[in-house]
Amino acid sequence: MKVSGSTALVTGGGRRVGRAIALALAESGANVAVHFNRSEGDAAETVEVARSMGVSADSFQADLADAGSAVRLVDTVRSSLGHLNILVNSASMFSPGSFEDTSLDEWDRYMAVNFRAPFLLAQAMYRAMPDGEQGKVINLNDWRTARAKRFAYGVSKAALSGLTRSLAVSMAPNVQVSELALGAILPPADMVVERLGPVETKLGPAARMGTLNEVSAAVLSLIGNDFITGETLHIDGGRHIR
Numbered sequence: 113m114k115v116s117g118s119t120a121l122v123t124g125g126g127r128r129v130g131r132a133i134a135l136a137l138a139e140s141g142a143n144v145a146v147h148f149n150r151s152e153g154d155a156a157e158t159v160e161v162a163r164s165m166g167v168s169a170d171s172f173q174a175d176l177a178d179a180g181s182a183v184r185l186v187d188t189v190r191s192s193l194g195h196l197n198i199l200v201n202s203a204s205m206f207s208p209g210s211f212e213d214t215s216l217d218e219w220d221r222y223m224a225v226n227f228r229a230p231f232l233l234a235q236a237m238y239r240a241m242p243d244g245e246q247g248k249v250i251n252l253n254d255w256r257t258a259r260a261k262r263f264a265y266g267v268s269k270a271a272l273s274g275l276t277r278s279l280a281v282s283m284a285p286n287v288q289v290s291e292l293a294l295g296a297i298l299p300p301a302d303m304v305v306e307r308l309g310p311v312e313t314k315l316g317p318a319a320r321m322g323t324l325n326e327v328s329a330a331v332l333s334l335i336g337n338d339f340i341t342g343e344t345l346h347i348d349g350g351r352h353i354r
């Protein structure tokens with residue numbers, strides 16, 4: 113599948129990893145829908161940069177904890193930029209919380225944003241695709257999903273892995289669905305960077321953090337290969353093999 117001329121929705125595309133992916137897609141000639149929840153200014157700035165690359169781009173607000181908003185997001189993008197060929201599920205909640213402390217409300221919110229929304233967006237995209245049209249779904253996951261200190265996050269990402277494989281068989285043969293299991297690329301937005309120092313020695317064989325370019329190159333490579341589906345591609349410097 114060619115990126116150029118396709119239309120991509122990147123959730124959480126205004127900042128950080130999502131922004132890098134949105135701009136890499138734009139640079140390769142895709143029209144991009146930059147989704148945001150609260151980061152309106154960042155999303156607008158990302159759209160400006162994408163447009164300067166000669167593609168159509170716009171920003172779209174949706175709280176993905178709300179099922180109706182997730183489904184409407186795809187409709188709104190379609191009315192503005194045409195039907196979607198590429199969906200990148202990057203938006204995610206990520207905050208501390210142990211098994212013992214996780215409330216029902218937090219559990220539901222994690223599942224809604226990190227797991228249910230990617231399903232709803234993929235389904236809405238698929239239903240609106242013209243017959244025979246090719247597409248790709250890429251889910252942003254984590255190299256490690258069993259997490260004592262970020263319990264609901266980890267469970268929601270493990271569920272996302274299952275969703276990736278189920279979507280791969282359900283959206284076949286025209287849509288391929290894979291996930292990137294990221295290692296440390298950017299520190300969490302609320303983390304003091306100095307705290308990362310000693311952690312770097314535990315980052316796996318590569319012994320460094322990954323770069324945004326390494327993530328976006330993997331996205332472009334998955335989109336360009338129609339014989340990869342249901343795959344978990346680790347972009348973690350080999351951390352998962354230790």
Ligand SMILES: NC(=O)c1ccc[n+]([C@@H]2O[C@H](COP(=O)([O-])OP(=O)(O)OC[C@H]3O[C@@H](n4cnc5c(N)ncnc54)[C@H](OP(=O)(O)O)[C@@H]3O)[C@@H](O)[C@H]2O)c1
Pocket residue numbers: 123124126127128129130147148149150151152174175176177201202203204205206225252253254255293294295296297298299300301
């Ligand atoms: N950064 C890393 O090193 C790393 C490591 C492992 C895995 N990952 C995965 O890679 C992806 C991107 O990582 P990241 O660090 O860029 O993510 P992030 O900064 O933690 O979050 C990305 C975006 O998710 C959006 N979001 C959160 N709650 C939302 C909601 N209720 N509705 C809609 N959007 C919501 C936020 O959008 P607004 O700002 O617009 O509110 C936020 O900017 C995530 O799926 C993450 O799990 C990242």
